[in-house]
Amino acid sequence: MPRPRSLTPAALAAAALAVLDREGLPGLTMRSVATELHMSTMALYRYVPDRSALERLVVDLVVSGTDLGLPAGLPWREQLAVLTGRIRTQIGAHPAVVPLLLSHRHTSPGTLAWGDAVLAVLAGAGFGARARVIAFRALLAYLLGALQAGHLGPLSGSGTGVMAGLSGTYPHLAATARAAQAITAGEEFDGGLAIVLRGLSPDS
Amino acid sequence: MPRPRSLTPAALAAAALAVLDREGLPGLTMRSVATELHMSTMALYRYVPDRSALERLVVDLVVSGTDLGLPAGLPWREQLAVLTGRIRTQIGAHPAVVPLLLSHRHTSPGTLAWGDAVLAVLAGAGFGARARVIAFRALLAYLLGALQAGHLGPLSGSGTGVMAGLSGTYPHLAATARAAQAITAGEEFDGGLAIVLRGLSPDS
């Protein structure tokens, strides 16, 4: 067995995440990651079969940092809120991974582990198989949608100027956009999450 | 004023959508759209400044087909369900646009018009400014997330084989994946939507 590997998958993922955080998704290229590691571009292909696999490593690095432990005795809605809030925090620290999350959520161990934890809570709360599927997907859809929305500039961001021109054509949108500026991303996420959680029920 | 344009933006969008439907997102290139129109690649740049603008046209073409009319006297939750269902139908007919929707939802007139209609319903239901923002974003987040989830292969799709190997590591996930196969995409979407709608309330 000649020549040990000089890189662990984790180190690769960390380098890629560093590039991603610094330069954003368009800046994440095989060349830029290789440079970050002081290697040649092609050397990366000794560790991953293609770019997609590299992305998966990054997603997993971010998501797998999520604490899945839950204090006993917490009501199930709050358990879900905790798990969802935690993964949002993890991902929120690296906004540029959000688009990657979409394509790799089925294949990353970290994501799967989180899903398993959520389903465990639902099962414990008495959700039957069918209700569990629906509830899980709904929660996941909200999470992904909300992350997405938060990621690519909130309406409130550059909204002001844009919205001014809209008050004629889209009056409700314009009015709401004004109100939106007083709401933080966290409040918005938690508010939306509360809506989804309130709608969940073991017998639906 | 010499030489009238031989193409309308709508025709451009239609051609791009045709390519998109036929070859999927990776098949949508400036070259392929130009070929579809029997033009040279660079001729497209007389109509759009860049690829992103072309994408916006496609998104708008798909979304703007949504009927925003509502029968009077319908309860607000059902009004929202109708509007949401309609836009899902529109987009569902062209699954490959889903990823584009994310990047262009702020800038497409069709999307804005739909948002305005939704906000009108919420306002009519007595939602205050703040509650309206939260409710709207939550609904939008669910919609986008659900479309996304439906788009890139459902867990149920290739899931069977994959899940077999997971029953050890992710027991709940494996069990739920099995149950998921008995649920259609439509039931899943409607079920999740019902959850969100149930959670909505004018005074939150």
Added chain:
DNA sequence: GTCGTAGGCGTACCTCGTACACCTAACGGA
């Protein structure tokens, strides 16, 4: 008919992912 403007096009460049062939470092066995 002529002229100016804008539509249409060919070429070329840059960036990316990655196939391929080569060099070389390191470890086990002799």
Added chain:
DNA sequence: TCCGTTAGGTGTACGAGGTACGCCTACGAC
């Protein structure tokens, strides 16, 4: 101690895609 094997590391090059640039040309107004 030396050597062969094997996998790590690299340079080069190709094809795809977006698009800047400059030329040619069709068309409508006068």
